[in-house]
Amino acid sequence: MACSPASEQNEAAEVLKQPVNPPIDQMSSADTKTSAAQQCNLVLGFDAWEPYQYVDVGGRVAGLDIELISGVVKNIGCELRYKQGAWVDLLADLEKGDVDILLGASKTEARQQFAFFSDPYRVEEFSLYIRKNDKAQAEHESLGEFVANGGTIGIVADYLYGAEVSNLLDDPDTSGLFENAIMGEINVARLLDEDIAGFLEDSFVGASLLRRKALSELIVAQGIIIQTGNVYVMFSREGFSQQQLESFNEELQSTKESSGYQDLLTEYAY
Template sequence: MKISHTFLLILLSCIVSACKPEPSSEQTQSTPIAADAKTTTSTDKKAPFKNCQFVLGFDAWEPYQYTDVGGRVAGLDIELVAAVVEGMGCQLTYQQGTWVDLLMALKEGEVDILLGASKTEAREQFAFFSDAYRMEEFSLFIRKGDNKLAEYETLSDFIKNGSRIGIVGDYVYGPDVSTLLDGPETSKYFVNAIMGELNVARLLDGDIDGFLEDSFVGATLIRRKALSNYIVAHGITIHTGDAFVMFSHKSITLDQLSNFNTQLEKVKTSQTYQDILNKYSY
């Protein structure tokens, strides 16, 4: 049974991936989220700048930024920023690439905007940062109907009771989890995986008792694999920081940055913002 769960889930992931069009290393589109190719986010009456158009670079990471089966640019971050740019009366075009290549393009002013960025001193040498536009957060997921585990209030409660927690090796889960991972008596209760899909299979097979995953990524995994009757969010969340928009020093003015932040605040206090978050939540 364990072999079948793991095999079928990984096979399903491969099939879903195979159905998507293969992205090029550099894909430029003028399509806003879920719109036809000829549509833009321009609103001329609102535009404070003439010829206001931004090139947004994205490195595919569902559900934040990706291309759907129809080849359209989509995602939570894409929708949020598109709503802000529309309020500015500007247009977006999209350029897909690897994160490393896009950072270089931002430095040179070939790309104007990158999303989901962490603010560092090194990056501030070549980029402006917006105000925070969303939180970075991990959630703990468990098997549905596991009432005993559902009563635990902290990760320490899981560990004290001998529960095993799946993690992805390259993720940074914040200082509290890092302390548990570094502890000689607590680290043995964490099980590493190379990708989130493997943690899903291990949970279904009973090899682990829960797993930590980015809250929106976990919700997407469960929804895409139709596992809502088997896996649920426990309720334990870990806030690891904030996400920012990066703007190129070479192509974006401080006035444009200020206008972006003004419109961002309007979006964040609107129902549109909550609707977008809810669309991608568990």
């Protein structure tokens, strides 16, 4: 593939658009009228990961996280531009202040040195997926029971699945029942080929994957769910204030208490 000029590459990386007009804007009961003094412009960095953050066929930045957080940001009187890039690069940009917001973040002490963290805006969870016609595997009520009965599970290398999976991976009696893959799509193929009995995938990513590939008649969520922790918004300390963070959290709480919040989660879950 021929290389693009540097200027064109930069333009491609900087997906700086007007924010989408998500239905989340109608969720909050808070007064969204703000004075000129409250106006601000923020750069939101995103690493494409459907259905949370991606560019749709019309060139719009879209996704569950984008719809949710862009509405909250708008309601505190700020406008968004978007910058697409790799997560590690965006994290460095946030530390320098070149990017103001990152979504889908885990809170660590190291990151708190250069970033504010919002209150949690959703919980990260993984679902176990099996073949739709596999009645035997559908009966199990826990991962421990699933593997105790010989069920092999596909996972993605370097993903963190929580304490239960870590314990099973550390146990020599069950570690061999987990198969690593470099990406989730490989586990889908392995399941259809009956090389594994199930696979773990982020619940929203799994639902999106089955929908996009029209596999809902072949693969289903088994019902076992693992919650691995809270998900936060990161704000650069270089371009976002403690006062703005407090306003954001107030608006976020109002949004989470609205019916529209659950409607949005349901929309992306199926």
